[in-house]
Amino acid sequence: MTAIRDANRAKIDGNDRLGKAVSAALQDAGVQMARWMRPGGSGVHVHTGGSWVKVFWWYATEKEQRTAPVPWIEENNGGVRVEVAAALLHAGFRFTDDGADFALTYDNNRHV
Numbered sequence: 001m002t003a004i005r006d007a008n009r010a011k012i013d014g015n016d017r018l019g020k021a022v023s024a025a026l027q028d029a030g031v032q033m034a035r036w037m038r039p040g041g042s043g044v045h046v047h048t049g050g051s052w053v054k055v056f057w058w059y060a061t062e063k064e065q066r067t068a069p070v071p072w073i074e075e076n077n078g079g080v081r082v083e084v085a086a087a088l089l090h091a092g093f094r095f096t097d098d099g100a101d102f103a104l105t106y107d108n109n110r111h112v
Contacts, residue, residue, distance in 0.1 A: 011107075014106030015050075015051060015053055015106045017106075017112045018104060018109050021091075022046050022055065023046045026044060026046065026084060029086075031044050031083055031084055032044060033045075034058040038061075039064070041060030043058065043060075044084055045057070051107075053104040053105070054101050054102070055084060055088075055095075081102075088104075094108040
């Protein structure tokens with residue numbers, strides 16, 4: 001039982017490090033990052049939970065969700081998604097792309 005718990009803890013800790021490393025890489029690349037509950041704070045959000053790290057566009061307020069453009073996909077020849085993918089690749093991360101979000105796992109990114 002202890003071995004299972006220790007393995008789970010190692011994966012959770014690895015995903016936490018991965019999420020922080022992904023956030024840092026995106027910030028270093030100049031990607032517009034989300035700022036919680038602030039007008040004009042919409043941006044890329046890195047969510048760490050369970051066995052995945054997800055990267056997606058997040059609207060800071062409900063009003064922005066209804067009225068703001070969708071830079072994640074529409075602007076700049078593919079939008080911010082293209083910028084995020086390039087930054088992740090440049091930083092050496094392995095990820096999957098489901099067409100909406102990017103997903104990363106510690107198992108595929110043990111270098112963090």
